[in-house]
Amino acid sequence: MVAAEAHNRFIIPLTYCVGLLTAIYPLAPELAWWRPALLPLLVIYWVLVMPEQISILMIWCFGCLLDILLGASLGQHSLGLMVIAYLCLLSYQRVRNYRLWHQSFFVFIFIGLYQLIGNWVHSLNGSAARSLVFLLPALSSALLWPLLWVLLERLRIGQRVS
Amino acid sequence: MSFAVVALVLILLSVFTDLLAPVRARLGNVSAPLYWLVDLPRTVLEWGQEGIRSRSSLVEENASMRAQLLIHERKLQQMAVLAAENVRLRELLNSTAMVTDRVLVAELIGVSPDPLVHRVIINKGASDGVYVGQPLLDAAGLMGQVVEVSRYSSQVLLITDSTHALPVQVNRNGVRTVVEGIGDFHRLNIRHLSNTVDIRVGDLLVSSGLGQLFPVGYPVAEVIEVERDPGEPFARVTARPQAQLNRSRHVLLVFSGEIPVEDSAGGN
Incomplete structure (x- = not known):
């Protein structure tokens, strides 16, 4: 199979950078648990729409960068992103044909897993969440997903990213 | 998959060893x-x-700052006398001078x-x-x-981080203890303080300097809740940090x- 020619692919790391910035954007402490996990959402999106062109190494590096920014254990977010990317690669043929609300449900599970892994690493450090509150970002991410999908589709098709 | 393994190894390394600290x-x-x-x-x-x-708000702020400065300066006047007295008393006691x-x-x-x-x-x-x-x-x-x-x-x-603890003493009577963060900006816990220890609501906890990390005598927290249950081995004491952490x-x-x-x- 001949690989499709790359076009405007620099947009992908650019969106990841935006994801990083939203991860550290200052929020009021009351809202902190509702911050959507934008970087994993972007990873899900790009893996779903371009499963064969995506660079796993790049995702891994952005995960590490997020760890450094957040002062987390090195590798925590990389591991979460790897699991998400792997699950998306296994299931993209089904998931990307679902309706948006149906996709949101899958996104909730993916981000929930990501948060679960993060919480596990926190528990190794002795600072795990005491309740299921760590799943709130999964909820807000799932609610954000339809909007994000529409915006990113417009960006991808408009810029003919391939 | 191999990336996930690398990430896992990194996590374990950074949690259990200090190898990654320079990186x-x-x-x-x-x-x-x-x-x-x-x-x-x-x-x-x-x-x-x-x-x-606006100019008026600046003038107002300036006036209030002047007033505050005056109050602090008055306190400082006494401070010089007190510091000198403290030095003399310490000399009498043959103890080392306080380090500024x-x-x-x-x-x-x-x-x-x-x-x-x-x-x-x-x-x-x-x-x-x-x-x-x-x-x-x-x-x-x-x-x-x-x-x-x-x-x-x-x-x-x-x-207040849940992995942090520091040695303190009660300012009123010098009881030494350790306060721990619990992941809440407005609360600290004191664990393992027996039911009979003299500690009250309103007590100021200051750093004791025993961990050799924090200097002595800085205010840390104020006790806001003391619960003594005879059925429990220890009293449950909660304090509020003095610093405006958030x-x-x-x-x-x-x-x-x-x-x-x-x-x-x-x-x-």
């Missing part, structure tokens, strides 16, 4: 500019508000976005002589200790008179 310190340099970038909208807004304030601490003013440039981790990032780093384990204060009390130093910024673990922007780094204790990264 982190090096890579930490990238975080300061990014935090600066996301903080930019607020800085611009604040700058705009500062720039277009040198401080460096720093500004907060970021707060850890992860609600489980109470860390802040300040705009002073190794180039200003900041070291791991250095205490951080604000105007009202002790805030935390430096845990990671990069060239121009450093990360500070706050006393509000202070201008903070003080304290350089103790002595040489910093090496290898104190894990010491609380």
